[in-house]
Amino acid sequence: MSRVPGWLGRLGAGLTEMGDRLNARRAQAEEDDDFGGDGDFGRSNGIDRSGMDSADTPAASTANGNGTPPQPPSPASDTLVGAPAPAARPDPAAAVPWGMRVAAEAGWRLLVLAGTVWVLMRVISAVQLVVLAFVAALLITALLQPTVARLRRYGVPRGLATALTATLGFVVMGLVGWFVVWQVMENIDNLSTQIQDGIDELQRWLLNSPFHVTEDQIKDIAKSLREAVGANTDEITSAGLEGVTVIVEALTGILLTMFSTLFLLYDGKRIWQWTLKLVPAAARPGVAGAGPRAWRTLTAYVRGTVIVALIDAIFIGLGIFFLDVPMAVPLAVFIFLFAFIPLVGAVVSGALAVVVALVTQGVFTAVMALLVVLAVQQIEGHILQPFILGRAVRVHPLAVVLSVAAGGMVAGIGGAVVAVPLVAVTNTVVGYLRSYSQEPALRTSPVPRGATATGVAPVEHRPPS
Numbered sequence: 001m002s003r004v005p006g007w008l009g010r011l012g013a014g015l016t017e018m019g020d021r022l023n024a025r026r027a028q029a030e031e032d033d034d035f036g037g038d039g040d041f042g043r044s045n046g047i048d049r050s051g052m053d054s055a056d057t058p059a060a061s062t063a064n065g066n067g068t069p070p071q072p073p074s075p076a077s078d079t080l081v082g083a084p085a086p087a088a089r090p091d092p093a094a095a096v097p098w099g100m101r102v103a104a105e106a107g108w109r110l111l112v113l114a115g116t117v118w119v120l121m122r123v124i125s126a127v128q129l130v131v132l133a134f135v136a137a138l139l140i141t142a143l144l145q146p147t148v149a150r151l152r153r154y155g156v157p158r159g160l161a162t163a164l165t166a167t168l169g170f171v172v173m174g175l176v177g178w179f180v181v182w183q184v185m186e187n188i189d190n191l192s193t194q195i196q197d198g199i200d201e202l203q204r205w206l207l208n209s210p211f212h213v214t215e216d217q218i219k220d221i222a223k224s225l226r227e228a229v230g231a232n233t234d235e236i237t238s239a240g241l242e243g244v245t246v247i248v249e250a251l252t253g254i255l256l257t258m259f260s261t262l263f264l265l266y267d268g269k270r271i272w273q274w275t276l277k278l279v280p281a282a283a284r285p286g287v288a289g290a291g292p293r294a295w296r297t298l299t300a301y302v303r304g305t306v307i308v309a310l311i312d313a314i315f316i317g318l319g320i321f322f323l324d325v326p327m328a329v330p331l332a333v334f335i336f337l338f339a340f341i342p343l344v345g346a347v348v349s350g351a352l353a354v355v356v357a358l359v360t361q362g363v364f365t366a367v368m369a370l371l372v373v374l375a376v377q378q379i380e381g382h383i384l385q386p387f388i389l390g391r392a393v394r395v396h397p398l399a400v401v402l403s404v405a406a407g408g409m410v411a412g413i414g415g416a417v418v419a420v421p422l423v424a425v426t427n428t429v430v431g432y433l434r435s436y437s438q439e440p441a442l443r444t445s446p447v448p449r450g451a452t453a454t455g456v457a458p459v460e461h462r463p464p465s
Contacts, residue, residue, distance in 0.1 A: 121410065132414040133253045137260030139421065141268065142295070142302040144169045148265050162266040170258060176333065183330040201362065286436045290429045297428040301421045304388040308380055309339030312346070316353065319372030323365050325357045341416045343397065344404050346377050395424050 093101070124131050144165045151161035207215060264271065272291060279287045317332025325331070331353050338345035350373035358366035395403075400420055407419030 125410075128411060129249055129253055130256065132411060132418070133256035134260050135418045136253075136257045136414070137264055138298070139302050139418070140169065140257065140261045141264040142299040143306060144261070144265060145268070145299065146303075158266060162262065166258075166262050166265060169261075180330055180333045183327060183333075187327045187330070205363075286433050289436060290432045293432050294425045294429050297425050298421055301424050304385070305340055305342075307388050308384050309336045311384060312336070312339050312376055312380055315376045316350070316373055319376070320353055320357065320369050323357065323368055323372075324361060325353070325365065325369060326360050327356065331356065341404060341413075342400050342420050344401070344416065346380070350374075350377065395420065395427060399423055 147165045148158075148161045151164065152158060156164075276284055276288055276291075313332045313336035316335050317328055320331060321328035331349075334352065335346075335349040338349035341348075350370075353373060354366050354370045357369040400423075403419040403423045404416045407415030407417075407422075409415070411418075
């Protein structure tokens with residue numbers, strides 16, 4: 001019994017020594033972590049693990065001798081001894097490459113825009129007649145609105161100025177349409193006879209040409225044409241029956257265009273102010289500044305196109321008239337109307353004049369008519385359009401061709417007519433909104449000094465009108 005206190009003292013001293021060693025190793029491990037050390041704890045501390053185990057063995061055996069089982073090592077003690085901690089997994093978004101993330105962000109936004117455009121096109125196709133009538137009213141209003149403004153400056157009341165301008169404009173357009181129909185109906189019999197003579201002359205030329213075309217081949221072609229016409233008789237008849245529906249739709253569109261034009265001429269400013277109220281307040285100043293600029297672009301386009309089309313019709317009409325081509329006046333009117341379809345309309349109307357000259361007057365007259373058409377169109381494209389239209393409605397030829405093709409596919413001739421002014425207006429609006437969004441950054445940017453200031457052009461900031 002007298003030896004029990006000494007044994008307890010030695011056991012306590014051994015446990016205290018173990019605690020001191022563990023604390024020293026913990027401090028050393030923390031210090032190694034702070035300095036980026038990743039070596040084994042026992043080696044970095046200069047302590048042999050086997051020595052520690054042998055030193056701890058007497059205490060452990062003493063404990064076992066007391067009948068107390070040894071405690072299993074805890075996970076914390078394993079970590080302290082030097083086992084590396086498991087590395088944390090990176091954020092999944094950070095693991096995706098930057099280029100792929102940018103492509104994904106742009107991709108879903110493009111999908112949203114494509115879906116919006118698709119829905120908008122479906123809605124427009126459902127009310128295509130109303131949309132085309134309203135767009136035609138906008139074009140006519142852009143043509144007539146300067147006349148209303150001039151009458152208002154002379155003191156004419158708004159209602160009277162609107163009524164006079166609209167009546168005069170609709171009368172002129174009606175007379176043009178009536179004149180075209182009258183000339184076609186007046187000369188259709190003579191034209192059919194001349195076309196038949198031209199076909200016979202073409203047949204004789206093919207027989208004597210170096211292409212070695214035989215008379216049997218020509219008869220086979222004529223027979224195939226007659227069979228094709230006979231086989232499609234039912235379709236032609238159904239198309240004639242559908243012509244009644246087309247006439248009704250055309251009359252409806254004309255009435256909608258007339259009423260829309262009247263209201264736009266009379267109350268266009270208040271209609272625009274009401275439309276601005278539908279725009280969010282944050283975007284309203286920019287839209288309010290883009291609207292007048294878009295309207296000036298549309299007005300310049302319509303007025304310039306009318307002048308250019310009139311010059312084309314007059315000079316090409318005079319050329320084919322002096323070449324003794326039949327229906328020179330109706331062809332000139334067709335050239336005027338087709339000029340509202342940029343590039344494509346000029347080619348189609350010029351080809352029509354050349355074909356009529358070919359089948360009625362022969363190859364020489366057709367070649368001369370082709371030269372006249374090409375000369376007038378070259379003067380139009382390189383002199384008239386840049387001088388009359390100016391920079392306000394400058395659109396790249398590729399954009400013109402693609403927009404006309406897309407407009408024709410979506411809405412036929414009407415879509416081809418309104419495609420280019422729509423692109424021109426969109427170009428103006430986008431350019432203004434881009435410059436408007438950059439104005440705050442330019443105002444808050446530091447003023448350049450020294451040599452840098454000499455290379456920076458002065459920027460004048462004006463509030464949007």
